[in-house]
Amino acid sequence: MAEKEERHLSWDEIHEKCVALAEQVQSxxxxxxxxxxxxxxxxxxxxxxxxILGIKEIHAACISTYEDENxxxxxxxxIHSLPLLEDEGAGYLFIDxxxxxxxxxxxxxxxxxxxxxxxxxxxxxxxxxxxxxVEKMRENGWLVFPWEARYEKPxxxxxxxxxxxVS
Numbered sequence: 239m240a241e242k243e244e245r246h247l248s249w250d251e252i253h254e255k256c257v258a259l260a261e262q263v264q265s266x267x268x269x270x271x272x273x274x275x276x277x278x279x280x281x282x283x284x285x286x287x288x289x290i291l292g293i294k295e296i297h298a299a300c301i302s303t304y305e306d307e308n309x310x311x312x313x314x315x316x317i318h319s320l321p322l323l324e325d326e327g328a329g330y331l332f333i334d335x336x337x338x339x340x341x342x343x344x345x346x347x348x349x350x351x352x353x354x355x356x357x358x359x360x361x362x363x364x365x366x367x368x369x370x371x372v373e374k375m376r377e378n379g380w381l382v383f384p385w386e387a388r389y390e391k392p393x394x395x396x397x398x399x400x401x402x403x404v405s
Contacts, residue, residue: 241378242379242380243378243379244380244381244382245379245380245381245382246382247381247382247383247384248384252282252283252286252358252383252384253286255283255358255359255372255373256283256286256287256290256358257286257290259283259287259333259356259357259358259370259371259372260286260287260291262356262370262372263287263331263356266370268331270291270293270330270331270354271329271330272295272296272297272323272329272331273287273288273291273293273295273296273297273331273332273333274296274297274298274299274321274327274330274331274333274353275297275298275299275333275334276298276299276301276332276333276334276342276343276346277298277299277300277301278300279334279335279336280332280333280334280335281298282335282383282385283333283335283358284296284333287333297321297323297330298319298321299319299320299321299332299346300318300319300320301315301316301318301342301345302315302316303315303316303339303342315341315342315345320349323350323353325352326350326351326352326353327349327350327351327352327353328352328353330350330353330354331353331354331355331356332346332350332353332355332356333356333357334355334356334357334358335357335359335383336357336358336359336360336361336375336381337357337359337360337361337364337365337367337371338361338364339361339363339364340363340364340367343355343364343367343368344367347367354369354370355367355368355369356369356370356371357370357371357372358372358373359371359372359373359374359375359381360373360374360375361374361375361376361377362375362376362377363377
């Protein structure tokens with residue numbers, strides 16, 4: 239197996255990709271009444287694209303398919319929450335930052351077969367899962383988005399400490 243090629247993305251690059259994705263969506267025949275951000279990676283792109291397209295109705299679909307401790311390790315998919323959308327998702331565009339294995343979009347397509355799906359980046363093996371996509375990436379590529387800064391977990395907090403009285 240080839241070593242992962244890590245690429246750090248800038249905020250400017252993300253904005254450029256969001257503009258390009260919004261232009262693709264605008265030039266297509268579909269008209270969307272709402273957007274669904276695939277959390278957490280799709281939250282920022284969805285916000286930017288909603289502003290460009292002038293779409294006010296925004297939802298979130300929360301699914302985990304990676305381990306928090308090791309983002310390179312696949313995990314059992316966990317659905318945390320899904321939006322209630324009428325007509326099997328018709329008129330909605332789901333947006334994620336990237337498609338890697340395609341598991342997340344596969345799960346969402348089962349729930350919303352009439353929805354459309356978009357991403358900024360897609361690995362070669364998953365290109366067919368996106369109705370709209372900006373950049374194809376190699377299988378051994380790994381993107382680090384600007385909102386994914388590597389933070390240390392905060393120390394355990396003791397919330398049982400008495401709070402000062404306010405008079």
